[in-house]
Amino acid sequence: MKVVRLTVSKRNYGGEIYERHIDQVLRDACDYEVVTFEFQRVGLWRILEIPAYVSFLRRWSRNDDFFVIRGFSAAMFPLSRPEQGATIVHHIDTTGSSLVSAAVQRILEWRFRRANGSRDRIVTISEYWRNYFRGIGFANVPLIHCAYDVDVYQASPEQVADFKRRHGLGKRPVVYIGNPQRKKGAFEVVRALQGDPYDLVTSGEGEPVPGTTHLNLSFEDYRLLLRSSSVVITFSRFKEGWCRVAHEAMLMGVPVIGSGRGGMRELLEGGGQAVIDSEADLRGAVHRIVSGAAAPPVDQGYARGFTIQRFGEAWLKVLSGACGR
Numbered sequence: 182m183k184v185v186r187l188t189v190s191k192r193n194y195g196g197e198i199y200e201r202h203i204d205q206v207l208r209d210a211c212d213y214e215v216v217t218f219e220f221q222r223v224g225l226w227r228i229l230e231i232p233a234y235v236s237f238l239r240r241w242s243r244n245d246d247f248f249v250i251r252g253f254s255a256a257m258f259p260l261s262r263p264e265q266g267a268t269i270v271h272h273i274d275t276t277g278s279s280l281v282s283a284a285v286q287r288i289l290e291w292r293f294r295r296a297n298g299s300r301d302r303i304v305t306i307s308e309y310w311r312n313y314f315r316g317i318g319f320a321n322v323p324l325i326h327c328a329y330d331v332d333v334y335q336a337s338p339e340q341v342a343d344f345k346r347r348h349g350l351g352k353r354p355v356v357y358i359g360n361p362q363r364k365k366g367a368f369e370v371v372r373a374l375q376g377d378p379y380d381l382v383t384s385g386e387g388e389p390v391p392g393t394t395h396l397n398l399s400f401e402d403y404r405l406l407l408r409s410s411s412v413v414i415t416f417s418r419f420k421e422g423w424c425r426v427a428h429e430a431m432l433m434g435v436p437v438i439g440s441g442r443g444g445m446r447e448l449l450e451g452g453g454q455a456v457i458d459s460e461a462d463l464r465g466a467v468h469r470i471v472s473g474a475a476a477p478p479v480d481q482g483y484a485r486g487f488t489i490q491r492f493g494e495a496w497l498k499v500l501s502g503a504c505g506r
Contacts, residue, residue: 182265182503183212186250187241189220189234196252196271198425199306202328203250206493211504216241218255225281242296248503257292263301267323267499268293270314271306271422272443277364278419304499306422307444323499327423328492331485334432336408344405348396353380354411354471359426361387361395366416366440373463379471382406407433412470415439416463423448431484436476438466453480 184207188200207213218237220227235257241249242258249266253273260266273290275283297303302321305311311324345351358370361383371381371392381393384403389395398406407413413430415421420443427437427445431452439449441456449456454477457466469475497504 183214183247184250184500184503185241185247186213186215187218187238187255188215188252189218189254196269196422199271199327200252200269202489202492203496206328206489206496207500207504210493210497211500248500253293254289257289257296259296259298260301263298265503267302267304268297269304269306270310272310272420274420274443276419277362302499307447309420309444309447310422323495325492325495325499326487327425327428328489329428329432329485329487331432331488334404334429336405336433340405341408344402345409348394350380350382350394350409353378355380355382355406355409356467356471357382357384357406357410357413357430358393359383359413359415360385361390361393363388364417364419366414366418367393369418369460370414370416370463373460374467377464377467379411379467382410404429404433407435410435412467412476413437414463414467415445416457416460417442417445419443421445427454428452428484428487431479431481434479434481436470436479438463438470451480452483453477 186200186203204215218234220230222230238255238257243261245262249260251268253270256268275286278286299318299320303314303319304323304325305314306325306327308324311322314322356379358367358381359365361367367383367390371390374381375392382396383390383393384396384398384406396406407430413435415424415427415437417440422444424439424445427439428448430437437449437454438457439445440458441449446456455466457463
């Protein structure tokens with residue numbers, strides 16, 4: 182049976198990276214194809230393309246000839262054969278989203294609940310969300326954690342020194358606080374650490390955060406930024422599916438402080454890292470790590486266990502007889 186993955190996004194967030202890893206492990210094992218609905222307009226003008234988007238999703242939900250893998254935003258209609266499909270849900274939480282984004286997410290959640298029943302297969306990426314879906318009546322909820330090419334997460338002292346030189350860092354301890362987004366807690370972190378002798382750094386998509394240095398980086402330089410940091414803070418205000426930044430920091434051997442919201446707690450506790458949900462406690466926690474008074478050792482063995490091979494084996498188990506050339 183042919184396996185088709187539906188996608189409606191080409192952004193570079195953790196969810197899209199997860200789904201590209203699905204492509205990587207299934208292309209050689211299955212008759213496999215990615216089918217994309219690509220919006221041509223931006224912002225509110227996308228409303229004009231909603232009918233075509235809905236038609237695309239309805240058509241694929243009724244196709245019995247394929248095993249369909251789809252994300253939360255592509256799960257508006259029930260699959261005619263639930264046993265021939267899998268819906269990936271990383272998280273459901275509108276905290277910190279814009280009004281428009283939150284409205285769209287709530288509509289999608291409402292449609293998702295109407296379209297999917299206890300027989301449908303919901304793939305989650307953490308114990309937190311598996312327990313959540315089981316708690317609201319879903320019986321078939323496999324857990325497949327994120328995957329990492331673990332051997333690329335390394336850097337020499339010379340590479341780190343060169344990175345700091347190129348970006349004007351190194352005179353003060355570097356504290357990386359992730360994407361400059363309100364739902365990621367960047368503004369709370371800056372407020373908590375305001376006036377302290379650190380270089381606060383953000384990267385990726387978002388809005389300017391006063392008091393920080395924002396860097397647009399290649400993946401190679403992003404890894405060097407992690408390794409250059411004295412501590413990485415992932416202070417998300419919404420319930421994360423996992424937290425790719427925190428996990429990548431751990432792979433680089435860098436201590437992490439995180440809010441532990443959603444699936445992030447499983448990751449941080451598994452790797453022996455600090456869970457700090459209170460903004461008032463951030464300053465002390467950062468100081469203890471930067472000063473060396475209480476830097477929690479990173480369990481890199483735990484972090485390195487999330488391999489591409491393990492990920493592929495788990496997905497092939499989900500597809501069972503559907504996959505195979």
